[in-house]
Amino acid sequence: MIKNLVLYFVLGCVAIFTTSCHKEFTKLQKSGTVEQKYKAAIKYYNEADYYYAGLLFEEISPLLKGDSTAEKTQFYNAYCNYYQSQFQLSSYLFKNFYATYANSPFAEEAFYMYAYSMFKDSPTFNLDQTSTLTAIDALQTFINTFPNSKYADNCTQNLRDLRTRLEKKAYEKAKLYYKTSNVGYPGLANYKAAVITIDNFAREFPDSPYNMELRYLQIISQYTLADNSIYSKQKERFEKAMSLYESFKDKYPTTTYDNELAGIYGKSQKGLTKVLEIEEKIKKAKEEYEKEQAALRAEAATESKD
Template sequence: MQQCHFVKVLLGTWVVFVLGSCSPFSKLQKSGTDDEKYKGALEYYKKEDWYRAGVLFEELIPVLKGSNESEMAQFYYAYTQYHQQQYLLGATLFKKFYETFARSEYAQESMYMYALSLYKDTPQFNLDQSNTLTATAALQDFVNAYPDSKYKDECTSMILDLRKKLERKAYEKAKLYYKTSGFNIASYKSSVIAINNFQREFPDSEYNEELAFLKVDAEFSLAQNSLETKQKERYLEAIGYHQLFVDKYPNSKFLKESEKMYEISQREIERLVKLEQEREQEKQKAKTADPNRPAKVTAAN
């Protein structure tokens, strides 16, 4: 029974192969002239049969060099790859086209399609964003080169979309440092640095209110977990971040939590200042009791 099934599958595969090898496309590919292949490629292109059109254009490009058809064959070939969602290959082909045929009436469209192909290939926000940066630069280059182009508004919209993706990536990175801070004190510092960078790069972001609060929290937590010699400075930093937060977001839902950290920071600073004063008084007493005694050398923390 199994052998019979195998024979049927083998026979079916052979039939498909034979029919395929006798198809008009196969005949054209194997025995057609260059002119016939070019006309056939155009027909397949009009029918949106991107695969067959692409196969024929790819074969024709080397032999059409220097001819009138060479320019259009390369232009259409780039589109066949784009329509098959081969965006990186399409981008490469469109870029090659506008660099090779800079004076072509299709150069502007090809430069736009290069940028669009890169845009289509950009990853989700949680992945590496190198391609997003490349696509953004390509779109901006197009707008700069053709400020009056019919594609300008669409390019501007795509740039804003990609910027949102970069914004989300930077936001998640800053939050990740914050979330892992409890396991590693260095992450508190990294969190504050990442938030500062985010605020500088995305000053109008909707995430800035939350991140401004998290910066207070991160600096406050850093102070709490620091050596005593570093605490005063870091509590003062936390107070400064709190004041900036309150000034910018006076009605924030995070306000009460930030105020608690502010009050604790003030009390801790008072405690630390008092400790410093007591230690200074002890030093002065020691000097008065024995003025010839050398001062005690302590290691810096």
């Protein structure tokens, strides 16, 4: 019971103190001068009360244009939003600060914080990555502009993190085409899309640890596409499946996929052999037909002379 009383007393004191602070802040907002608000905002900021500090900085910022305190007001206001995880707004404010005060001693830090805020706002790999691309551009621009900055190493690491995120997104996209493929319409088209997407992935991320798995899935996709294609497209597609397998073995001589892929390679050879046999039969049939037609024309010509 005593513990409960102590708890209630502490909570009551906190409530009284919070109410008192709120009243004091409201009074300052209504009747305080710009100078008083600026000093109070700095005090709130130094005490890590970024909510109240941000409200005051935001309020007085338009009133300080040309004033010596205008620069710090905008800079701290950007940080207030950053510390409250308002990363889109903080990136905008830091970028605007750099554009306005390019010669400021805070300019380099503001540019970095603009890029870093974009980095913090970048979503997980499974969401749209438009803002990730914007963040990459901002971080790279910072490194190009301030190559010797103390923030350069952080930017480089941030860039690696974001590119890994894009890599994971592209990997999942390629796998999704494979997972949603089937031999019926329209699922067969996804095998073709998987093959193309995996090629694109390998070009964009040549050193990715996902490449071996994706190349394995590409061979399966290409073989399945060939095996279920119309006759006129099978030769080219079986040949590509075999070519993909041979390239895979050159790059990855020993893998856990060896037995399965060797089986697919054998099936591709048989499929190609079957197609070539049919082509040969069609060729012979065409030659026989042309001979018959030539004989008939010759016979008709002889009869006309008679």
